Structures are given as structure tokens and as C-alpha cells.
Amino acid sequence: MKKFNHVKLISxxxxxxxxxxxxxxxxxxxxxxxPNPVTISFDDLNGEYTGKAGVSQGTVNGETAVAFSAKKxxxxxxxxxxxxxxxxxxxxxxxxNQALAAIGKIKYDLDYTAVLYQYKKEIELNxxxxxxxxxxxxxxxxxxxxxxxxxxxxGLFTKQNTQNxxxxxxxxxxxxxxxxxxxxxxxxxNFQMLKK
Numbered sequence: 001m002k003k004f005n006h007v008k009l010i011s012x013x014x015x016x017x018x019x020x021x022x023x024x025x026x027x028x029x030x031x032x033x034x035p036n037p038v039t040i041s042f043d044d045l046n047g048e049y050t051g052k053a054g055v056s057q058g059t060v061n062g063e064t065a066v067a068f069s070a071k072k073x074x075x076x077x078x079x080x081x082x083x084x085x086x087x088x089x090x091x092x093x094x095x096x097n098q099a100l101a102a103i104g105k106i107k108y109d110l111d112y113t114a115v116l117y118q119y120k121k122e123i124e125l126n127x128x129x130x131x132x133x134x135x136x137x138x139x140x141x142x143x144x145x146x147x148x149x150x151x152x153x154x155g156l157f158t159k160q161n162t163q164n165x166x167x168x169x170x171x172x173x174x175x176x177x178x179x180x181x182x183x184x185x186x187x188x189x190n191f192q193m194l195k196k
Contacts, residue, residue, distance in 0.1 A: 040121050040159045042114055046071045049165055051193035057084050058185040066191065070165070073112055080108040080132070084187045088174055089145055090138055102137045110169070112155065125155030125167055138176070148173040152188060163195035 053066045068077045082100060090096040111128040129149035136145045148171070155167025171187040173180060 040116065040123065042116060042123065044159055044163060045114065045123060045157055045165070047163075048196045049193040050196060051191065053081055054190035054192070055081065055084055055187065056190075057088075057187045066193070068193070073114065075110040075112065077106075077108045077110070079105040081189065082106050082134070085134075085145070085147055085171060085174060086136060088181055088184060088187070089136060089143075089176055095139070099137050103134060106132070106134055108132050110149075114157075121159060123157040125157060125165070127151035127155055127167060127169070129169060136176075143176050144178075146175045147171050148175075165191070165193045165195065167191050 048067070048069050050065070050067045052063045054061065054063050056062075064081045064083070066077070066081060067079075068075050070076075082103065086100050086103070087093070087096050090099055109130075111130070113126045113128065115124045115126070117124065129151055132147045132149065134145045134147070135142045137143075150170045150172045152168045152170040155165065157163070157165045168191070169189045171189070173186075174184060175181065
């Protein structure tokens with residue numbers, strides 16, 4: 001019985017000696033500076049973006065530098081990447097390059113709506129693409145080329161150390177003077193953009 005009391009007494013002594021250390025470590029936590037939480041709002045979407053667009057068509061993959069601005073539910077490209085579109089219309093590379101030079105910079109506006117997920121620190125973008133109409137010189141004759149875009153998935157804006165906007169567009173159909181290009185592999189644009 002005496003032996004049992006000694007073990008019990010030593011255990012109690014160890015516990016009593018440990019309590020001040022436990023309390024001291026907890027009080028230090030209160031003095032540590034707390035990081036500022038990241039807040040996000042729809043206004044964060046507005047601004048200039050630059051980055052790379054991954055462009056894939058069938059088994060061919062590439063990328064191109066892209067820039068656009070975003071403001072009030074509108075993404076505006078001063079120069080939408082047109083190479084794969086023109087190459088889908090004109091199979092001869094030399095003629096396609098001449099046509100690209102002739103059409104110059106093509107502007108395109110992409111509408112979107114946004115949903116804010118404050119607890120996730122992100123904004124989901126529901127893209128609302130519209131058709132793009134371009135006059136393309138084919139064998140010396142200007143032809144009306146209409147590109148139909150679809151949103152292959154929802155976009156996402158995140159704000160952590162950097163502010164990023166990522167989304168995909170699919171050129172799902174191209175017509176030349178009302179006739180669909182056939183055969184045609186859809187062109188997928190994967191935009192990975194960084195806000196300036």
C-alpha cells in the first residue's frame with residue numbers, strides 16, 4: 001500500500017510541476033501577431049491581365065502570349081489570338097500568314113457574370129461568349145468568317161500572394177460565308193492570366 005501511495009504522489013507532483021509550463025506557453029500565443037486575412041471582392045476583378053494561353057487543336061498543342069482588361073463583367077481583348085482560326089480556314093501556311101498580316105489585331109469582348117465565394121477566397125466566372133465575325137482575305141477575296149465560342153468550363157479568379165484569372169474558351173465552330181468549315185477540330189484556349 002505504501003508503494004502505491006509513493007507512485008501516486010510522484011505522479012501528482014509531476015502534473016503539478018507541468019501546469020505552469022503549459023500555462024506559460026499558452027500565454028505566449030496571445031502575444032503573437034495575427035496575419036491579416038485575405039479579403040476578396042468583385043472590384044478585385046477589374047484591371048489589366050497578362051499571361052499565356054495554351055492553345056490546342058486535335059493533337060497539336062502550343063501557347064501564345066495574351067493580354068486583356070477586365071471591367072464591369074466584361075473581358076476585352078485588344079488582340080485575340082487568331083492563328084489557329086485562320087489556319088483552319090486557309091490550309092496553305094503561306095496564304096494563311098498573309099491573311100493574318102492583312103487582318104491585323106482583332107478585338108474581342110467576352111461577357112461574364114461572377115459569383116463570390118468569400119470563405120474560399122475566390123470568384124467563379126460564368127462566361128457568356130458571343131460570336132466573333134472577321135473579314136478574312138482568301139485568295140484575294142474578302143470572306144466573312146464567323147467563329148462560335150463556347151465556355152468549356154467555368155472560370156476562376158483567386159487572390160492570395162498574386163491575383164489570377166483562369167478560364168477556358170472553345171472555338172467550337174467556324175463558318176466561311178455561311179458554310180461550316182469541315183472537317184474542323186475545335187480549338188481550345190486555356191487562359192492562365194496574372195493581374196498586373
